Amino acid sequence: MTNEGIERSRLFQQGSIEVICGPMFSGKTEELLRRLRRAQIAKLKVEIFKPSTDTRYDPTAVVSHDLNSIQSTPVETSSSILLLGGHTQVVGIDEAQFFDDELPNVCEALANKGVRVIVAGLDMDFSGKPFGPIPKLMAIAEFITKITAVCMACGAPASRSYRLIKSSETVLLGEKESYEPRCRICFNLDK
Secondary structure: OOHHHHHHHHHHHOOEEEEEEEOOOOOHHHHHHHHHHHHHHOOOOEEEEEEOOOOOOOOOEEEOOOOOEEEOEEEOOHHHHHHHOOOOOEEEEOOHHHOOOOHHHHHHHHHHOOOEEEEEEEOEOOOOOEOOOHHHHHHHOOEEEEOOEEOOOOOOEEOEEEEOOOOOOOOOOOOOOOEEEEOHHHHHHOO
């Protein structure tokens, strides 16, 4: 192997944190699945986790709105990820906004052990405020991919999740009956 090849190999073995964020219906889970499948094709050992509270499509699989899926391990706390994902090369975490505030520390510990950690989640809640552990994860991540959806009111790029039903609860599981993507202007028009 050449010196350049050895250097690239070392970089690949270093741990890292990647965050995929954006509003609902932007393709975050789809992008997470794409990256995890590529890691599997590369014959890397991959573990996938999701919060046990997210049972919208399937109790154990991570499922995108397009119904693409991959088996995962539902966990109640982020510390479980550290216990179950410590002997792998790639850890995928979906719906990260629903995890406790320890998730950034868990991801950091995994990355420090040489694990590639790929996290997907909403960066803002229904009111446009930073959501759960995602902001801190974005601060410590090596790579951030912010994806937009299409505004259902005007067709512009949408960066927010607009709640269609009345509720002040921060966490309200739902799909198209409860939420739609909106651009900044249309989001603020109907507040």
